[in-house]
Each structure stands twice: as C-alpha cells, then as structure tokens.
Amino acid sequence: MPDSEQAIVIAGPVEDRPDGPTLTPRKATREPNGTLWFGADLEPTEDQVWFRIEEDAIRRMPDATPKARGRRLLDALHVWLAAGGSLRCGINRFEVRVAENGDTWIERLRW
16 A cells, blocks of 8 residues: 555544544554554644554455544544543554454554
C-alpha cells in the first residue's frame, strides 16, 4: 500500500457519544517494515490517540473503505473503554490486532 494511500481514517464526532470528543486526524506514518501508525487529536482536549497496525492485519480487516476500517477501530476503542480502560492525558498508543476471521481488538502499548 503506497504511503499516499489512506488505509484507515478516524475522523469526526463519535456519533454514539454525544458528550465525547471530536477526532481530527493527524498525518499517518509508516515504519520501514510497512507497519502503519495513524492517529487523531481528541478535541476539545489536547490529548491524542494513536494506533499501530501491521500491513497484513489491514488486509485481514473485512471493511472495504478507510472510513469503515476507522469506525471498526473506534468500536474496538469503545469496547476497551467499557471493559475498564481509560485514556490518559497526553498521548495514548494502541496496538491493533486482527484475527484471521477479521475480529479486531486493541491493546494498550506500554511505552
């Protein structure tokens, strides 16, 4: 996937959380091995959320469009929050995992 192609887009208000943040995308970057980092500012705060996903995991996602993939990851974030996770002030980093059947979940990165 070329760097110029947007593989995943997370943007706009979180529809099912009226009091929740609006996500403004930040520029995505790729590691030399093709792993994609993409993120967004959480407005009105100055906090950020970043996701790290391997190229093969993107291919396993059943969603056909960048926005649908982004929605899937926001859903995974909501599940993580509902299970007791909480966002920190500042930068929040997550690893995206995608099973062979397309099931998707996130895990907080500890660094």
